[in-house]
Amino acid sequence: MIRLANTSDLPNILDIYNDAILNTTAVYTYEPQTLASRRLWFKQKTKNNEPIFVYEEKGSAIAFATYSSFRDWPAYQYTIEHSIYVDQQHRGKGIASMLLKTLIQDAHDKGYKTLVAGIDATNDSSIYLHKKFNFQHSGTIQNVGYKFDQWLDLAFYQLEVSKFS
Numbered sequence: 001m002i003r004l005a006n007t008s009d010l011p012n013i014l015d016i017y018n019d020a021i022l023n024t025t026a027v028y029t030y031e032p033q034t035l036a037s038r039r040l041w042f043k044q045k046t047k048n049n050e051p052i053f054v055y056e057e058k059g060s061a062i063a064f065a066t067y068s069s070f071r072d073w074p075a076y077q078y079t080i081e082h083s084i085y086v087d088q089q090h091r092g093k094g095i096a097s098m099l100l101k102t103l104i105q106d107a108h109d110k111g112y113k114t115l116v117a118g119i120d121a122t123n124d125s126s127i128y129l130h131k132k133f134n135f136q137h138s139g140t141i142q143n144v145g146y147k148f149d150q151w152l153d154l155a156f157y158q159l160e161v162s163k164f165s
Helices: 007-023 035-047 095-109 124-132
Strands: 002-004 052-057 060-069 079-086 114-120 136-147 150-160
Touching (some): 007 060, 007 079, 052 095, 060 095
Antiparallel strands (some): 002 052, 052 060
């Protein structure tokens, strides 16, 4: 089941996100987050009307997806960047596809023009997922991040989600 997150989901969201920080190049940061920081994040996203969707299984959030402004300048107000994280034990089950479909529909319904994904260039499964939903590669910034003793390239993909009026 996909639904909007609530504060009781934050411990699971924290675990999923911290696993991504510590064990993957899906997020370019080093230090695990705290529950207090996730509470502030949730509060800010709620204030900004930026949804956090969770995929719930057996009463627990096992994945989450969200979006936020691409950049803070007014001319970017119709462009958003999204993130999807799935618990490591539940990857490969199509959950990310369901969450991405939900994000695209929500962005369309809210009148956004462009949905952006910043993906580590070696993350073949995420690139495949986005291409499946007709995201187009719009460029790669080489050697933009450093993690796990290696330089990382960040690939950008974008999808036009609604017609601009």
